[in-house]
Amino acid sequence: MASETEYCDNLFQYHRRKTRVIHVGEVPVGGDNPIRVQSMTIADTMNTKATVEEVIQLVEVGCEIVRITAPSINEAENLKNIKTELINHGIHVPLVADIHFTPNAALVAADYVEKVRINPGNYADKKKFEQYEYTDTEYLQELERIEEKFKPLVLKCKSLGRAMRIGTNHGSLSDRIMNRYGDTPEGMVESALEFVRICEKYDYHEIILSMKSSNPLVAIQAYRLLAARMAKLGMDYPFHLGVTEAGDGEEGRVKSAVGIGSLLEDGIGDTIRVSLTEDSVAEVPVAFKLVEKYNSLKENMTVQNISTNRKPLRRPNPFEYERRQTLTCDQVYYRLSGDNLPRVELSLAASLSDTSIAVDEISEFFRKRSSDPLQLVSGTNGKESFECETIHVSVRSREELQQFAELKKTAFKRALWLPFAVDFSQIADSAFEVAKAADRLVFSPRSNSDLAELVSAAKMFGRPVEWKIKPANFGAIENTLKFILQTCEELDYWNILFSLSSDHNILRNYRYLAGRLDALEAAFPVLLRYSADNDLESTILDASSQLGSLLCDGIGDSIHIDANLPADDLLRLSYNILQATRVRISKTDYISCPSCGRTLFDLQTTTERIKSKTDHLKGVKIAIMGCIVNGPGEMADADFGYVGAGPQKVNLFIGKECVQRNIPEEEADRRLIELIKSDGKWVEP
Ligand code: SF4
Numbered sequence: 001m002a003s004e005t006e007y008c009d010n011l012f013q014y015h016r017r018k019t020r021v022i023h024v025g026e027v028p029v030g031g032d033n034p035i036r037v038q039s040m041t042i043a044d045t046m047n048t049k050a051t052v053e054e055v056i057q058l059v060e061v062g063c064e065i066v067r068i069t070a071p072s073i074n075e076a077e078n079l080k081n082i083k084t085e086l087i088n089h090g091i092h093v094p095l096v097a098d099i100h101f102t103p104n105a106a107l108v109a110a111d112y113v114e115k116v117r118i119n120p121g122n123y124a125d126k127k128k129f130e131q132y133e134y135t136d137t138e139y140l141q142e143l144e145r146i147e148e149k150f151k152p153l154v155l156k157c158k159s160l161g162r163a164m165r166i167g168t169n170h171g172s173l174s175d176r177i178m179n180r181y182g183d184t185p186e187g188m189v190e191s192a193l194e195f196v197r198i199c200e201k202y203d204y205h206e207i208i209l210s211m212k213s214s215n216p217l218v219a220i221q222a223y224r225l226l227a228a229r230m231a232k233l234g235m236d237y238p239f240h241l242g243v244t245e246a247g248d249g250e251e252g253r254v255k256s257a258v259g260i261g262s263l264l265e266d267g268i269g270d271t272i273r274v275s276l277t278e279d280s281v282a283e284v285p286v287a288f289k290l291v292e293k294y295n296s297l298k299e300n301m302t303v304q305n306i307s308t309n310r311k312p313l314r315r316p317n318p319f320e321y322e323r324r325q326t327l328t329c330d331q332v333y334y335r336l337s338g339d340n341l342p343r344v345e346l347s348l349a350a351s352l353s354d355t356s357i358a359v360d361e362i363s364e365f366f367r368k369r370s371s372d373p374l375q376l377v378s379g380t381n382g383k384e385s386f387e388c389e390t391i392h393v394s395v396r397s398r399e400e401l402q403q404f405a406e407l408k409k410t411a412f413k414r415a416l417w418l419p420f421a422v423d424f425s426q427i428a429d430s431a432f433e434v435a436k437a438a439d440r441l442v443f444s445p446r447s448n449s450d451l452a453e454l455v456s457a458a459k460m461f462g463r464p465v466e467w468k469i470k471p472a473n474f475g476a477i478e479n480t481l482k483f484i485l486q487t488c489e490e491l492d493y494w495n496i497l498f499s500l501s502s503d504h505n506i507l508r509n510y511r512y513l514a515g516r517l518d519a520l521e522a523a524f525p526v527l528l529r530y531s532a533d534n535d536l537e538s539t540i541l542d543a544s545s546q547l548g549s550l551l552c553d554g555i556g557d558s559i560h561i562d563a564n565l566p567a568d569d570l571l572r573l574s575y576n577i578l579q580a581t582r583v584r585i586s587k588t589d590y591i592s593c594p595s596c597g598r599t600l601f602d603l604q605t606t607t608e609r610i611k612s613k614t615d616h617l618k619g620v621k622i623a624i625m626g627c628i629v630n631g632p633g634e635m636a637d638a639d640f641g642y643v644g645a646g647p648q649k650v651n652l653f654i655g656k657e658c659v660q661r662n663i664p665e666e667e668a669d670r671r672l673i674e675l676i677k678s679d680g681k682w683v684e685p
Helices: 048-060 073-088 103-109 136-160 175-181 185-201 216-233 249-265 280-296 355-365 398-413 425-437 452-461 474-491 507-519 536-552 567-580 603-614 665-678
Strands: 022-024 027-029 036-040 065-069 095-099 115-118 163-169 207-212 329-331 334-336 343-347 378-381 384-386 390-394 420-423 440-443 465-469 496-500 526-532 558-563 589-592 621-625 640-646 649-654 657-664
Touching (some): 022 207, 036 280, 048 065, 048 073, 048 280, 065 073, 073 103, 095 103, 103 136, 115 136, 136 175, 136 185, 163 185, 185 207, 185 216, 216 249, 216 536, 249 536, 249 567, 343 567, 398 420, 398 425, 420 425, 425 440, 440 452, 452 465, 452 474, 465 474, 507 526, 536 567, 558 567, 589 603, 603 621, 603 665, 649 665, 657 665
Parallel strands (some): 036 065, 095 115, 115 163, 343 390, 343 558, 390 420, 420 440, 440 465, 465 496, 496 526, 526 558
Antiparallel strands (some): 022 027, 329 334, 649 657
16 A cells, blocks of 8 residues: 555556546446546537537547536536437447536536536636635635535435546646645645545545646646545545646647656556547547556566665655756766756667768758757757757677768768767777777676776776666666676776666666665766657657656656657657656647637637747747636646637736737737737747
8 A cells, every 4th residue: 555655556566556446327447447548529518419429429439438518507408418319329428527617517417427527626616816815714614615515416426326527627726725735736636635525524435536737747746646645545536647738749649648658657547538639539549549558567567576685765756846866977068967958869770881871861860050069950840949969879890880980080070060879788898999989888788797998998088988787677777787886986987877778668677777876876867768669659658658757757867769760750759758747848838728618719720820920939838728717727837828718709818817808819819929029038930
């Protein structure tokens, strides 16, 4: 059983969190059941035909639970017609009514659908974005007021056998919670617990919980904290996972996978929704791809012993971000350490035997942006430019070593000033020759390797050494580490970093490596290597889940994704993962809602249009939200907000403050840009 500070049973081995089973209609969620996939319709709920058609399309692509918005009693009443029509079509998929601000609508909806989703931030509170002071007595009175409003729904769901999701959203917490806990994961957890306690008081337990945020890091911390708190309180309710307002395309998939995948890796999550600003049917295959791995994982696959006779591993705080502090590793052009941005590295795909093809590959993706050799740019894609900051090359023979030296000379002559990391593990006796030509020595030691010559060579030429350990098991990592550190100590050379041989299951091994390094007080930088032999979408989802989990825990000073995909895809993915985990911001950040029946404009085209005008504003966060009811609350920490206020009308926000109301849609883009300019965040494209 996890303790207050532990959110899962074992950080080093996959275990699904133990939960009770909740029946959403005929679909059991939690326990040993597969992780369920759900989505939400975007058609107007009052348009029965369109909503029914959309539900049917979702069912056809495998969606197991469908949510429909019910903003008022009218929509809640129309769920009856939608349900009847679906049954007439032979469709029995469980429906969920999505409720915000309208307890009356929830009570009506419960008559017709299998589950009701409420948002504890706005079920009984009108969010006013004001800060109130609450004394303990006032706080208790507030809780009594909530109970009064919520109790009828609890009793109704209990008597009708309906399930309920208590779905907290970061950014739409009540003033009461904000006052006491702030806009924090703790506040999100407490917001849900207030409602859970009322359910339990009336002996109602058909509850699923969620802790969504548009910031994957906040979502991860909130779900972890909820799991830990539930374990301590002896509660075992299943979790619905999601990242809100993730956006579209690759960015939407990366954000979702970082948030949802990281949690699934730790066995947390019983049903998921991938919220994309795309047609709802597009969400379902992505969600299935994401859960596939975990639905087929068997518990206790490989039991690895964590030795107990050594200092315990140092583990990051799972509820609060803190970058792992490390010593510095210096390499030509930049340094790696906990004080510097995580870097992006790639492997050279071309063979070393053909210098001209290899140089062409480098020059194609690694173009020089200015005469400053520190400004190394590659993969320019429209307005986005991504830098590859080190090229990895393997040399397996002396002949290849010569070819590499030739390649480096040619690249240098063509002003392609890039550091080369050279893996020479297969020609261990060539350390001095490699050190002369390479900018970093990469080596995988074996038990009988003589490391003294290698370290001497690195020291003589002032090169960093990347120790690439084969992670056969945790014991192997531990023994190799000891052996390396001993040699470095003997020769007093510490310009080093660590990595593990590429693999697609990297999370636990890297957790172990970082934890063991820290426990040994050997705080050296770590390069995260991920490799996969998969299609682009599977690589996006799995790499984002695993690298995302590590980066959100502050582990990783550089990342290297190795896959049989074009270099610009790998670069873009690397930077998207760094952006989603917020450890390195390289472009504009968009928070766009997935749209639903409340949406007041075409969210996909609006998002595309705004992106095309603002995607050069590095680091600026812009929210594009479909409605004024939930939009402002759910755009979390956006700098600017573009929110549907009525038909063809838009409200503009700076932070959480609405600064322009009811602007005609055709003027809204221009006014948004003026607003960004007046706030000093605009730069000319
Ligand atoms: S913000 Fe978007 S998804 Fe959320 S309720 Fe409004 S329109 Fe629907």
